[in-house]
Amino acid sequence: MFDYLIVGAGFAGSVLAERLASQLNKKVVICDRRPHIGGNAYDRYDDHGLLIHQYGPHIFHTASKRIFDYLSGFTPWRAYQHRVLACVNGLLLPFPINITTVNRLYGLSLDPDTSAEFFAQRAEPIAQVRTSEDAVVSKVGRELYEVFFRNYTRKQWGLDPSELDAAVASRVPARTNYDDRYFTDDYQFMPRHGFTRMFENMLDHRNIKILLNADYREIASDVRYASMIYTGPIDEFFDLRFGKLPYRSLRFRHETHDVEQFQAGPVVNFPNEHDYTRVTEFKWLTGQTHAKTSIVYEYPCDDDDPYYPVPRPENAEIYRKYKALADVTPNVRFVGRLATYRYYNMDQVVGQALATFDQIAGKRAASEHD
Template sequence: MDTLIVGAGFAGATTARLLAEAGERVLVIDKRPHIAGNAHDRRDAAGLLVHSYGPHIFHTNSEKVFAFLSRFTAWRPYEHRVLAVPDARTGRAYPMPINRTTINRLYGLNLDAAGTADFLERVREPRSTIRTSEDVVLNSVGRDLCEKFFRGYTRKQWGLDLSELAGGVAARIPTRTNDDDRYFTDRFQAMPAEGYTRLFERLLDHPGITVQTATAYEEVGTQIDRRRTVFSGPIDAYYGHRYGRLPYRSLRFEHEHLARCEQYQPVGTVNYPNDHAYTRITEFKHLTGESHHGTSIVREYPTTEGEPYYPIPNSANEALFKRYQALADVETEVFFIGRLAQYRYYNMDQVVAAAMALAERLSPNHCPRSQDAAAALA
């Protein structure tokens, strides 16, 4: 065996496919009983395609990533839209990210794009130094919009106040002065036409790849003869939590099929920043385009315990991660990739891009060039 890959999500499966195409023999293991990692989808009891671990919306500006995945799936064009209900007593919903419609509807105004920009300039609380997510939000939209849409959601999602979370988290959410209500504006926005699990089945369908699910690395890692390991699980777990556990945020999912409801909500996801124990509800028919006399939804409840889903970005956690990264840096035949292994809040396309780069570097056909040689060929 050339390479053992731990994890059958986007990081592991992409690396496996490209190494196998380069002539390697690859074994992919995953402790879960299925492939596709957190992107796994399935048919529920009503026959609707649902995402087991919450909504996964594919979007990217990378033509290279999109072209690679397009080898394994056809696509259904889909632009995700999100509404937020800051006060469940009124039930009024507003576009998220905040845009001109949000502000006009919330405050009873009739601003054009320039007027919206002026409004935001008046209400924002300028920050000369941006360190935390609170700095990002107050600097962008001010106190009232922060309290209505961001602070409560952040507290539920991360178990931290905005002031305790790195600025990059809130910076992922733009503010717009026009009426664009798409959650993402990437060049490529689409959903796998037959679902993510089918995409992964094709991705891993290669004679050079063997897949073993329900197989934990801790149980078999020392028994498998291989030249190298690619690890996409939590980096602190790989090192036996030598310096203590890295904090990760988990989720509990409450799936429900509504047999007598053809459409539950007007968009794919509705956020509840200030009410309820859950953060959001997703209705899958919006994502998949399927027709059915009923509909299937999922509520997401953030938790401290459970499967790790999100690294928690702040300075203390980053310092702890750096200690584990120092151990990884001296490894010669172990490579760490993905959200949990690199302790980064990556999107799916970023994970695929990183895995493509790693596979190219590890490929037996890869020949690193010196800077002089590269310059000569440029």
């Protein structure tokens, strides 16, 4: 008899398994339909001995000391500041847009003051910023929007930026300084021995049993458990009864090249050419030294593994119906990017899982007190 059946061994499921087992002495069985733990953050050594991220580049960054400290219990870190180049008009320019990007694109010599003026002159005033088009055009104007954002977003989502919530493109800032880092969070690190090793350490507890290649629907009747934590797609849990929630997918093309370095930086984005959005060279992320190098191309598509919830009003409406049902489903908690239909980064999922644990622990403390 287990206290919990946890569906999904990504960040959401693994954090909760670890907390429940180690802090509340609960007996946990965690299953995943994939043949490995780690969810989309899974990494592994490929046939050439290069550490790769099977489901595309994962860079850890957080503003939260609590989240960083928690994960530090399971891995040493390697300091890593992520940088991205965008390939436009035959140039490789730093992205997000900063002063250097604009200067090199237009042959200008702006400084922090004049670059703020440059953006202000081009930004279109928009009373209520609702869409991703609004978000960018109201900051940097239409021309830079068209060069860097419009076509990339169409490729990535199969939708025009005007059809997506402002939050999507707002993930990427525009800067009136020379900072060419992708993120500015206080904590920017990669797990020194990879994400999978970190997950192995989290789940290495006598109270945790791991079942892989195991869809919960196939095993639920054979496993006795009191409560479930579900981290898969919420619409699947309820047999799509309110219709399918769109999740955008990706096809990954992994390649190994017989050179030490393939490209000029960790990630090159291709907003306006090719069917793929970006190319990642993993050695930049992992710090590995090797005579060869492995890269991955990302081709967005619809019907494959669910990776991205699609933030737009009509989908939020469908999600609300599933959420209402989830709220009245006894003994099941819905946690994570797919189960709560939120475009969350890894640290946000860890934060959500820790908050869920606090609720469970709080409830238990309250009922023990009663």
